[in-house]
Amino acid sequence: xxxxxxxxxxxxxxxxxxxxxxxxxxxxxxxxxxxxxxxxxxxxxxxxxxxxxxxxxxxxxxxxxxxxxxxxxxxxxxxxxxxxxxxxxxxxxxxxxxxxxxxxxxxxxxxxxxxxxxxxxxxxxxxxxxxxxxxxxxxxxxxxxxxxxxxxxxxxxxxxxxxxxxxxxxxxxxxxxxxxxxxxxxxxxxxxxxxxxxxxxxxxxxxxxxxxxxxxxxxxxxxxxxxxxxxxxxxxxxxxxxxxxxxxxxxxxxxxxxxxxxxxxxxxxxxxxxxxxxxxxxxxxxxxxxxxxxxxxxxxxxxxxxxxxxxxxxxxxxxxxxxxxxxxxxxxxxxxxxxxxxxxxxxxxxxxxxxxxxxxxxxxxxxxxxxxxxxxxxxxxxxxxxxxxxxxxxxxxxxxxxxxxxxxxxxxxxxxxxxxxxxxxxxxxxxxxxxxxxxxxxxxxxxxxxxxxxxxxxxxxxxxxxxxxxxxxxxxxxxxxxxxxxxxxxxxxxxxxxxxxxxxxxxxxxxxxxxxxxxxxxxxxxxxxxxxxxxxxxxxxxxxxxxxxxxxxxxxxxxxxxxxxxxxxxxxxxxxxxxxxxxxxxx
Amino acid sequence: xxxxxxxxxxxxxxxxxxxxxxxxxxxxxxxxxxxxxxxxxxxxxxxxxxxxxxxxxxxxxxxxxxxxxxxxxxxxxxxxxxxxxxxxxxxxxxxxxxxxxxxxxxxxxxxxxxxxxxxxxxxxxxxxxxxxxxxxxxxxxxxxxxxxxxxxxxxxxxxxxxxxxxx
Ligand code: SF4
Ligand code: SF4
Ligand code: SF4
Ligand code: FES
Ligand code: FES
Numbered sequence: 001x002x003x004x005x006x007x008x009x010x011x012x013x014x015x016x017x018x019x020x021x022x023x024x025x026x027x028x029x030x031x032x033x034x035x036x037x038x039x040x041x042x043x044x045x046x047x048x049x050x051x052x053x054x055x056x057x058x059x060x061x062x063x064x065x066x067x068x069x070x071x072x073x074x075x076x077x078x079x080x081x082x083x084x085x086x087x088x089x090x091x092x093x094x095x096x097x098x099x100x101x102x103x104x105x106x107x108x109x110x111x112x113x114x115x116x117x118x119x120x121x122x123x124x125x126x127x128x129x130x131x132x133x134x135x136x137x138x139x140x141x142x143x144x145x146x147x148x149x150x151x152x153x154x155x156x157x158x159x160x161x162x163x164x165x166x167x168x169x170x171x172x173x174x175x176x177x178x179x180x181x182x183x184x185x186x187x188x189x190x191x192x193x194x195x196x197x198x199x200x201x202x203x204x205x206x207x208x209x210x211x212x213x214x215x216x217x218x219x220x221x222x223x224x225x226x227x228x229x230x231x232x233x234x235x236x237x238x239x240x241x242x243x244x245x246x247x248x249x250x251x252x253x254x255x256x257x258x259x260x261x262x263x264x265x266x267x268x269x270x271x272x273x274x275x276x277x278x279x280x281x282x283x284x285x286x287x288x289x290x291x292x293x294x295x296x297x298x299x300x301x302x303x304x305x306x307x308x309x310x311x312x313x314x315x316x317x318x319x320x321x322x323x324x325x326x327x328x329x330x331x332x333x334x335x336x337x338x339x340x341x342x343x344x345x346x347x348x349x350x351x352x353x354x355x356x357x358x359x360x361x362x363x364x365x366x367x368x369x370x371x372x373x374x375x376x377x378x379x380x381x382x383x384x385x386x387x388x389x390x391x392x393x394x395x396x397x398x399x400x401x402x403x404x405x406x407x408x409x410x411x412x413x414x415x416x417x418x419x420x421x422x423x424x425x426x427x428x429x430x431x432x433x434x435x436x437x438x439x440x441x442x443x444x445x446x447x448x449x450x451x452x453x454x455x456x457x458x459x460x461x462x463x464x465x466x467x468x469x470x471x472x473x474x475x476x477x478x479x480x481x482x483x484x485x486x487x488x489x490x491x492x493x494x495x496x497x498x499x500x501x502x503x504x505x506x507x508x509x510x511x512x513x514x515x516x517x518x519x520x521x522x523x524x525x526x527x528x529x530x531x532x533x534x535x536x537x538x539x540x541x542x543x544x545x546x547x548x549x550x551x552x553x554x555x556x557x558x559x560x561x562x563x564x565x566x567x568x569x570x571x572x573x574x575x576x577x578x579x580x581x582x583x584x585x586x587x
Numbered sequence: 588x589x590x591x592x593x594x595x596x597x598x599x600x601x602x603x604x605x606x607x608x609x610x611x612x613x614x615x616x617x618x619x620x621x622x623x624x625x626x627x628x629x630x631x632x633x634x635x636x637x638x639x640x641x642x643x644x645x646x647x648x649x650x651x652x653x654x655x656x657x658x659x660x661x662x663x664x665x666x667x668x669x670x671x672x673x674x675x676x677x678x679x680x681x682x683x684x685x686x687x688x689x690x691x692x693x694x695x696x697x698x699x700x701x702x703x704x705x706x707x708x709x710x711x712x713x714x715x716x717x718x719x720x721x722x723x724x725x726x727x728x729x730x731x732x733x734x735x736x737x738x739x740x741x742x743x744x745x746x747x748x749x750x751x752x753x754x
Contacts, residue, residue, distance in 0.1 A: 165647030170656045181652030182634055182663075189649075579638060579648060 007072040022053055022063040022074055033076050034085065036092075036114055037151035038064040039200055040519040042161065047152050049088050050114065053081060060084050082118075089118055094125040096203075097146035103204040110202030110514050111149060132177065137185035139364050140193035140209055140357040140508075143167075148178050148205035154197035161501055162475040164307070166191035178205075181579070190310040190578045192475070194303035194499045195357030195381075195508015208357045208509060211378045212388055218349040218377070219262045225341075226349045227265040228258050229329050229408070232273065233355040233419030233504035234382045236530035240511040241386035242396040247526035249534060252401020257389045258353070259402060268404040269352065270411030272329030273418045273427070275552070276300065277543035279569055280322045281431045282560035284494055288465070293317050295470070295485065295492040298424050300324045302362035303499025303508075305573060307475050312482050313575035318495075321570040323375070325418065326352045326359060327368050329408060330375035331568045336556045337407065338371075350376045353385045355419070355507035358499065370568045381509025407548055413535035414543045420528040421473035421503035422449035422456060425496040429460055429469070430542045436462040444541055450532070452502060452524055455480060457492075468492045474501035505531060603628055604636065608643045618646060618654060622661055631662045659713065667702045667709035669747045671695075672726045676715030683736075684723035688712060690737035691725070694744050707748070 003018040009026050016025035021044075026033050037048035046065035053063045054075040063076070075081065093115065100106050132145035152169060155178060159165045166189040170177050180189045198206045218226045239248040258266045284296050299305060299320040308316065323331065330352070334345040352359060359379040362368065368375045380388075389396055403409060414430050417423030426446045433441055448458035449469065454477040460467045470492045472478045478497045484490040500507050502524030513523050535541060543549065557565045607624040611617040621640060626632055632655050641648040655661040673688045691710055695703050702709040718724045721733025732743060 159647070159650075165649045168647075168649035168653035170653050172657050181637070181648045579634070581634060 005068050005070045005072075007068050007070070007074060009074040010076055016068050018068070020068055022055065022061070022066045022068055022072075023051060025068045026053075026063065026074070026076060031076055033063045034114060034117060035064055035515065036089075036110065036149070036202065037153065038519075039153050039156075039515045042200060043151065043153040043156045045152060045156070047150065048092070050085055052084050052088075054078060086118055086120060089114060089120055090123050090125055092149050093120065093123050094127055095129050096149065097129075097144075103147070104207045104210075105204035105512075108512060108514070109204065110516075113514070128174070130174075130177075135179075135185045136209065138187040138191065138193065138209065139361040141186050141191065141195060141198065142207050142209055143179070143186060144205050144207075145177050145179060146205075147203050149203055150176055150178060151202060152178065153200040153202065154178065154206060157196045157200050158191075160476065162192070162194060162196060162499070163479050164190055164192055164194075164475060167197065184579065188579060190307075190576075192303040192306040192310075192499060193358035193361045193508075194475070196500060198357065198508050199506070199510065199512055202515065208381050208384065209360055210384060211360065211380050212384050212391075214378050215351050215380060215388065218351070221349075223347060224349045225264050225343050225347055226262075226351065227267055227333060228263040228351045228353060229267040229269045229272070229326060229333075230254060230258070230353040230385075231269045231326065231355055231419065231504060232416045232423075232531065232534075233507060233510065233527070234353050234385070236419065236505065236527050236534070237355065237510045238382050238386055239396075240513070241383065241390075244397065246513070246517075246521065246523055247530045249530045250396075251534070252403070253396055253399045254385075255404055256399040256402040257394050257396055258385070260394050260399075261388060261392055263351070265405040265408075267329065267333065267408035268411050268415075269326050269329055269354075270415035270418070271408040271546070271548065272325030272327075272332070273300075273415035273424075274411050274543040274546045274549050275328050275332070275569065276322055276325045276418075276424075277414060277427050277431050278549060278553075278560045279328075279565060280320050281428050281435060281543075283320055283322065284428065284432060285435060286561065288493060295490060295495045296320055297495045298497060299571075300418065300424055301358070301497065301499045301504075302356070303358035304475070304478060304497045306358065306361070306576065307478065307499060308482070309573055309576040310578055311479070312486065315482060315485060316573045316575070318485065319573055321566075321572065323368065323569055323571050324359075324362065325415075326354060326379070327362065327375045327571075328569045330363075330368075331370040332552070333408070334371040334373055334375065335568055336552060339556075340407070345371045345373055348373075349378075350374075352376050352379045353382065354379050355382050355504045355510045356500075357381060357508040359509075365571075367571055382507075383509060383511060386511070407551070410546065410548045412543050412546050413538035413541035415546075416534040416538065417531055419504045420450070420531045421452070421498050421501075422446075422471045422496065423503065423531070424498075425449045425458075425469055425471050425494065427543060428494065428496075429467070431544045432467070433460065433462040434542065434544065436465060449496075450528075452522070452528075454501075467494065469494050469496075471496045473498040473503050475499055502528070600628060601639065604639055605643065608640060612644060618644065618651065619658075622651075622655060626661055631665045633663065633665070662711070664700060664709055664711070665702050665706070667707050669708050669727050671708055671710050672713045672716065673710070674714070674716050674718070674722070674724045674726075675712045676719070676722075678715065678719035679723040682722040684725075686737050687723050687725060687735055687740065690740040691744075694740055708744070 004015045012029045014025050014029045033051050036050040046062040051063040052060035055061050135143040235251040239250040297318045330350045338345045363376040363379045414427035430444045449456050449471045456471040458469045472481045505527035506524045611621045637651050700711050724733045
């Protein structure tokens with residue numbers, strides 16, 4: 001244990017570990033210091049100066065970065081401190097586009113809350129304001145600098161957690177702006193559309209590209225057969241939008257709500273996940289047996305796919321050719337299901353509810369249209385789905401539990417864990433080990449690949465073969481594994497990579513929890529618990545035991561890896577330039 | 588980087604740029620000296636130059652651009668034959684240099700800081716240039732013009748335009 005120091009905060013004696021900050025010490029004494037830019041583990045840079053306290057020095061100090069010292073006397077609540085905080089906040093507000101009523105973050109805004117907490121009832125500085133163009137050219141992310149308070153959380157997450165660095169703090173003084181180089185649209189940068197920046201933004205300066213209108217329009221069109229599918233991670237998070245505790249399982253209510261919105265069918269993306277395991281498991285076994293490219297790397301996370309296309313184009317042949325589960329399911333809906341129901345695929349409109357913003361970009365990839373129509377027409381986030389449910393006046397919390405529709409409504413426990421880091425790997429192992437050994441193995445919980453360590457490795461015996469597996473989540477961790485592979489230092493058979501830290505449960509489309517929650521609770525861990533209990537409560541926990549999937553192969557696809565499966569369920573990738581431009585212009 | 592335009596102009600300078608990067612690479616804080624030398628070489632730091640530096644030094648472009656725009660000594664625009672600097676420092680601003688700047692933009696047909704198509708003028712807003720007594724102030728190369736009103740601008744610009752034609 002580290003050495004303790006004793007200090008007093010507002011006259012209360014506190015013992016705090018050496019090296020901790022005044023903010024942390026104050027928490028030990030249950031003294032609350034307001035913060036704005038601070039986000040634990042992500043942004044601890046003392047940028048906004050809302051958290052200032054009096055430590056007896058000439059100037060007030062930022063508590064979120066100021067270290068404690070033996071005998072220090074801290075005052076967190078004096079006229080001087082309160083006035084300094086208010087002035088800082090009023091200055092931020094004076095150059096803020098304060099249209100709360102029409103702001104996506106209205107009532108879930110850290111700035112709004114702070115203004116209330118610090119009792120700002122007037123803004124004394126009506127000075128110059130910046131006016132910036134909104135960047136809404138990206139398929140996934142909208143950036144509105146007029147609402148940006150320059151906390152730099154998005155910069156930190158994009159640079160340090162994702163190692164993408166699509167945005168930075170540019171210019172200086174009054175002109176300071178968080179943006180891409182040369183003020184380019186995010187669309188023209190190596191941004192992977194992960195939306196992690198949205199999830200950390202305290203205000204409405206970053207948001208997803210809203211596709212709700214397209215969904216309402218489709219639902220209102222009598223000529224269209226509109227179906228929706230929901231990803232594994234949505235069901236364990238959507239309740240947060242309706243005030244339920246983090247980690248509440250809401251599968252039944254979510255299905256009920258979507259039916260009430262008027263979708264003709266509510267399907268489970270988990271069926272697509274089971275299908276992915278069949279195809280990807282087969283691909284893995286084939287690559288191992290036939291000396292194919294190893295390690296095989298998963299391809300379910302579109303943020304990760306764009307990352308590898310930009311940063312490791314030389315390693316693209318490691319990627320599984322499998323489409324992501326939502327895209328697989330879309331292709332099956334427009335082929336198998338269309339045929340079964342006798343509906344023209346041109347008249348089927350597939351909506352996906354995803355925890356993810358990168359899926360919005362993914363559905364627009366031209367190569368993902370197996371039947372000649374986009375496999376998925378529109379992808380909306382968990383947050384957008386909740387907005388629709390609210391707009392429709394549906395009382396989510398009092399809904400009965402309802403079940404997904406046939407024939408894409410029964411999935412296994414293996415599929416639901418796709419939502420957490422390590423889940424695809426665990427699901428694949430459950431199937432691959434059975435297929436390799438020809439047995440129905442009972443040890444199916446691969447705990448080594450669970451949990452929130454950045455990189456997890458496991459060795460799994462399957463007959464004579466020892467399968468070596470690695471799992472990474474968050475692109476900084478992915479980069480480490482990819483560098484190993486590039487240097488020839490990784491002898492894994494199978495690698496799972498998810499762009500978002502924690503996996504899809506923490507995707508960029510999930511409900512936004514403010515810093516005051518995230519500083520206290522590990523949101524990922526809570527949602528993951530819910531995912532694993534969905535798995536435990538499912539009587540079928542291996543993808544190859546899914547009766548509906550068996551039937552799909554019998555009636556339609558023949559067998560995993562068949563020609564038909566390849567036509568519908570597999571894809572290819574291509575290198576992407578980082579900042580594409582046409583002419584060099586240098587003279 | 589591959590040059591996609593027809594005049595294949597970049598090659599020679601690009602070689603020099605690569606040498607500059609080579610010289611500083613690996614040293615701590617190498618970026619700033621590289622940017623300095625690159626700016627000396629090209630006169631400004633356009634996207635293409637920053638991209639080469641980014642790729643060669645393995646520093647994200649966004650970080651480089653952040654540095655370039657933070658320090659006033661770096662420029663994103665090619666300098667014109669006549670470099671106009673408009674002071675937007677406090678004293679000048681209070682005396683209406685904002686309007687002077689607007690007038691210059693209009694006169695030069697620019698939407699902000701930048702260089703005219705014929706390469707004759709470049710426009711750049713800057714902070715206090717130490718001539719507050721003459722506010723509002725602009726400088727064109729080494730000539731200082733003070734106590735200006737927007738109405739003075741067309742004539743001043745015309746002077747430089749004519750100078751060119753007289754040559
Ligand atoms: S970001 Fe917050 S304070 Fe700003 S307009 Fe939106 S809700 Fe209001
Ligand atoms: S979406 Fe992801 S990659 Fe793009 S700017 Fe945000 S954090 Fe960076
Ligand atoms: S966009 Fe949001 S997260 Fe990024 S600096 Fe601005 S306010 Fe902070
Ligand atoms: S400086 Fe401490 S919260 Fe921003
Ligand atoms: S403010 Fe313009 S010269 Fe000082």
